[in-house]
Amino acid sequence: MMDAALAGFDFHHIGVACRSLAVEQRGWALLGYDVEGEAFTDPLQGVTGLFMTGPGPRMELLAPLPGSTTLTPFLDGGIKMYHHAYVVLDIETATDTLKARRAKIVSPPKPAVAFGGRLVTFLMLPTTMIVELIQR
Numbered sequence: 001m002m003d004a005a006l007a008g009f010d011f012h013h014i015g016v017a018c019r020s021l022a023v024e025q026r027g028w029a030l031l032g033y034d035v036e037g038e039a040f041t042d043p044l045q046g047v048t049g050l051f052m053t054g055p056g057p058r059m060e061l062l063a064p065l066p067g068s069t070t071l072t073p074f075l076d077g078g079i080k081m082y083h084h085a086y087v088v089l090d091i092e093t094a095t096d097t098l099k100a101r102r103a104k105i106v107s108p109p110k111p112a113v114a115f116g117g118r119l120v121t122f123l124m125l126p127t128t129m130i131v132e133l134i135q136r
């Protein structure tokens with residue numbers, strides 16, 4: 001049964017850390033994925049990225065911008081799929097819901113180029129899973 005407090009959480013994508021968008025894109029293309037939209041660069045997040053859709057969930061491929069350490073822990077640890085993202089009705093309410101369940105804010109809300117300047121925030125669940133919330 002769906003928890004009423006999570007009713008406004010709509011799955012959007014899985015975030016994939018990589019060193020090269022071009023190399024990673026070719027790998028996903030082997031599985032039938034195609035680029036969705038244009039590549040983007042987000043200096044505030046320290047990444048460049050693109051979305052891909054195919055036979056499974058939407059993937060967001062992300063590579064670090066020069067000098068950025070945003071993805072360093074994941075890349076150095078060999079972790080590719082590092083977050084699940086959900087579109088939410090109200091980012092503050094959704095954040096409070098997860099914080100009440102012992103999630104910790106990893107990155108506070110800030111505008112994201114990939115979503116037309118809408119706010120995004122990242123939280124770590126008690127299981128160490130990272131979740132991105134995207135303001136609808």
